[in-house]
Amino acid sequence: MLQSRSGGARKGTAAEETGPMSIGAVLNLLRDEFPEVTISKIRFLESEGLVEPQRTPSGYRKFSAADVERLSRVLRLQRDHYLPLRVIREQLDALDRGEEIRLPGPTRPFDPLDGFPVPNSGPDGEATAGSDGPATSRVGRAELLAATEADEEQLREWESYGLIGPARDGGYDAETVTVARIVADLGRYGLEPRHLRVVKAAAEREAGLVEQVVAPLRRHRNPQTRAHAETTARELATLAVRLHAALVQSALKTRLH
Known part of the structure; x- marks a missing residue:
């Protein structure tokens, strides 16, 4: 209910x-x-x-x-x-109409850095091969289309511009669904995927900066230090998102007034 x-x-x-x-x-x-x-x-x-x-x-x-x-x-x-x-x-x-509605359980909250590449650790603390993470939280192509109210042509266009993409098993994780929904919402205002390439490029540059800062910590043999690297990366990502939003608001204030 x-x-x-x-x-x-x-x-x-x-x-x-x-x-x-x-x-x-x-x-x-x-x-x-x-x-x-x-x-x-x-x-x-x-x-x-x-x-x-x-x-x-x-x-x-x-x-x-x-x-x-x-x-x-x-x-x-x-x-x-x-x-x-x-x-x-x-x-x-x-x-x-007074009817009871049943819904699936809520998904986990969006974390701006859940996809940050942190290496897996073996029993000796050494990094092991990378992974796409558990597939249980992923949705299929049809579910993604339903969540975004998009069609196949739109989805293919988003993927062709590198805005979203499936995991190795063909599914889409929660963060990808979030990106797709935002892209769809922007499309209703006339912004096409080709317009969003600059946003994608900026996000990749910001992720690169974060990775540079935490890379030495991630390579450390001490598991606690590696855990601190992940926490630091998340904090940096949050600050980067806040800075980006503030800069956009500041630029718009200058342009529109």
């Missing part, structure tokens, strides 16, 4: 709001749990019919507490279950 993530309302959530809210107020409420959400994302979900706020005579959106809870549910289903919007809409319609 589909259930809310928490048992009660948190301070500052829509459950405490009594009157209609602007889209900016809704954004502030949602960002507590979904820091990546934007006004454009809220408008997109509205255009897809997943939420229907009231409109003032002058055309401004006014969201109710129920609208915000509905948006939270949509974002949670996307994040935790990789459900395409078409399926989410069906789930919400079923809930509105």
Whole structure:
């Protein structure tokens, strides 16, 4: 049965709001749990019919507490279950009819460095041959297409530009699904895979910088030092992602004002 993530309302959530809210107020409420959400994302979900706020005579959106809870549910289903919007809409319609909904268990949270190449260690602490990791968390091609609401032609194009690719067993891991969904979302704004090659190249350069910093630690014979290398790499990756986002925001502020 589909259930809310928490048992009660948190301070500052829509459950405490009594009157209609602007889209900016809704954004502030949602960002507590979904820091990546934007006004454009809220408008997109509205255009897809997943939420229907009231409109003032002058055309401004006014969201109710129920609208915000509905948006939270949509974002949670996307994040935790990789459900395409078409399926989410069906789930919400079923809930509105009072039906019980069953979902697969949530996937593990996205880690920006889960794919960082850390060598496997044998019983003596020496590095062994690399691995693609366990295949249990991977999805097949059909599941990836369903999660992104894309078709075969689009998927082949993403792969041809090196934006995503299958593992050795032909499956796609959670991080690849996340990348594919973002590529699909950008495509709805007119950004094509050829436009995203520069983003891919920048990500590879940033990963290379991280690898340079932690490479000496990864080669160390002490297992604790190697473990520290992985922790350091994850911290560096998080900082790199934050820096990239801040630089983009700064550049846009300069260009748009």
